[in-house]
Amino acid sequence: MPRRFLEIHDMTRQEAHGVVNRAIEMKQSRFRSELLAGRTLALIFEKASTRTRVSFEMAVRHLGGSTIYMTQNDSQLGRSEPVEDTIRVLSRYVDGVVMRTFEHSKLTRMWAKTSIPIVNALSDDFHPCQVMGDVMTMVERGADLAKTKVAWVGDGNNMAHSWINAATYFPFELVLACPEGYTPNKDILDAGIKAGGKIRLVTDPLEAIRGAHFVNTDVWASMGQESEAGERMGVFQNYQVDAKAMALAAPGAKFMHCLPAHQGEEVTTEVFESEASIVWDQAENRLHIQKAILEWVYSGGEGTLPYTLAEI
Structure with a gap:
């Protein structure tokens, strides 16, 4: 079963602490890897964005992967294709989805039909990547x-x-x-x-x-x-x-x-x-926390994580 990150509670407490620590390490070392080499993630944005789009695009590139950017205007989502149908097709094309949307139920409905990881880049109910980055910013300070x-x-x-x-x-x-x-x-x-x-x-x-x-x-x-x-x-x-x-x-x-x-x-x-x-530190840290989140998503299991799950 692929991993998802739709809200902070999709991680365990230890994993959340480990991901924050890992993001700080990544920032300090200007981390790059080939974890996502040969993999492509679809960025589905029903809401416009500056920080979220650029930080996720760069996070995927820093991990060796590539992205396809999709909006309602250039996909069938704009013509009311059910999200269940969209994800079943995308699961056969790409290696993961990062979605910024309105109703959180779209993410949970997609998750019920997916065979690839899904990351919540923002929904009306939760903004987990932002707050994880904010916790990182506090710890960093x-x-x-x-x-x-x-x-x-x-x-x-x-x-x-x-x-x-x-x-x-x-x-x-x-x-x-x-x-x-x-x-x-x-x-x-x-x-x-x-x-x-x-x-x-x-x-x-x-x-x-x-x-x-x-x-x-x-x-x-x-x-x-x-x-x-x-x-x-x-x-x-x-x-x-x-x-x-x-x-x-x-x-x-x-x-x-x-x-x-x-x-x-x-x-x-x-x-x-x-x-x-410290708003500019927060904005920068979106890049680093999202790299750590993607690493967690694609590492495959707690035993393969490249860092210790030490609490902050």
């Missing part, structure tokens, strides 16, 4: 995760869900500040707390930021929510991360954002362009 508080400020979206998943595997405290009606999926939140994550949900963004070592946010209206943008501007107006809010965070706290950012909305330019901002 020397954070002792057992003594680290992470604040999530804004929409309880796919990023919030993946942060909740990460909090069940990594020992940081996660406090999410979301307005009523825009909180994370209750089942995902409850499961995260039940699994032992140090997770709290509040409505006051300043409560979440107070004493936080990393302050994290995202756009107020994601791709596909353009029609809600005006309404969301009103709902989230008190959730902007500005200098006054950052002053409540722990000394030396860092600002994080998955990008692209709307400066002047969820974050002020003063904070975004400040020394506290």
Whole structure:
């Protein structure tokens, strides 16, 4: 059975820690290999992207493979071909799929019919590669995760869900500040707390930021929510991360954002362009964490992994 990475919990806790450590090693050594030599991955992007597309294309190339880029405009997906049919055809052509889509159910439906690995490059429910890269960025910055508080400020979206998943595997405290009606999926939140994550949900963004070592946010209206943008501007107006809010965070706290950012909305330019901002490190680390994830996917089993599964 091929491996999949649709959400962080598709790895074991030990594997997730090992992949983060491996990504840091890869970055430090400018790692290249022939792991994917002779293999081609299809990148299916129903949502436009800069960082995700380029970082995955380069990750595959650094591992010796090649890619085919597909959108709805140049495939039968744009003519409503069932994803089950698409994956059954692609399974006979390519060696894996990296998909950036809307409904997470498309990924799970494809997985039920696939004979090749599938990696979630973003769905409406989860953004696991981004958050794994963000955990890498915190560790790279020397954070002792057992003594680290992470604040999530804004929409309880796919990023919030993946942060909740990460909090069940990594020992940081996660406090999410979301307005009523825009909180994370209750089942995902409850499961995260039940699994032992140090997770709290509040409505006051300043409560979440107070004493936080990393302050994290995202756009107020994601791709596909353009029609809600005006309404969301009103709902989230008190959730902007500005200098006054950052002053409540722990000394030396860092600002994080998955990008692209709307400066002047969820974050002020003063904070975004400040020394506290580590958004460019986050963006760079997408390349390295995705190389480590692909290595995990294609290594075939725990016994063949080229690194120790040591916890962070």
